[in-house]
Amino acid sequence: MRIDKYLWCTRYFKxxxxxxxxxxxxHVRIGDQVVKASREVLPSDEIQLRKNQIQYRLKVLDIPTQRLGAKLVDIYRMDTTPAEALEHQKLMQSAKEYYRKKGTGRPTKKDRRELDDYWDETE
Structure with missing residues (x-):
């Protein structure tokens, strides 16, 4: 199976x-080589995939025949991504949420005053 099809079947990409x-x-490597989309994937290949600023590592256990449900993905691959990489993503996400919640719109007059006070204090 082609590497692009494998990554799609195992739900790494929509x-x-x-x-x-x-x-x-x-962004996709097998071993230490950057691969083209047409590269064939074999069981026991080790894939490195960079997605959303995370370096995923996975080992191919078997080749699926079609796109899988999310519960069945672990039958065909073993995820060996370091825990630090996933924690780093959670930290980045919480930092974005802390600054301003999505959908809250422009800063209010009170928010602008607080920002002005903060910048005046730092100077």
Whole structure:
């Protein structure tokens, strides 16, 4: 099976086109080599995948015949991504949420006054 199809089948990407683009950009490696989207995947291959600023590592256990449900993905791959990489993503996400919640709009007059006071104190 092609690497782009494998990554799509194991739900690392929503579309096969996204998987192909990741391969073209050099975000997918097998061993230490950057691979093209047409590269064949074999059981026991070790894949490194960069997605959302995380370096995923996975080992191919078997080749699926079609796109899988999320519960069945672990039958075909073993995720060996370091825990620090996933914690780093959670930290980045919480930092974004702390600054301003999504959908709250522009700063209010009170928010602007607090920002002005903060900048005056630091100077």
């Amino acid at each position: 579309t096969r086109n996204q998987a192909t683009e990741a391969c073209k950009k050099g």
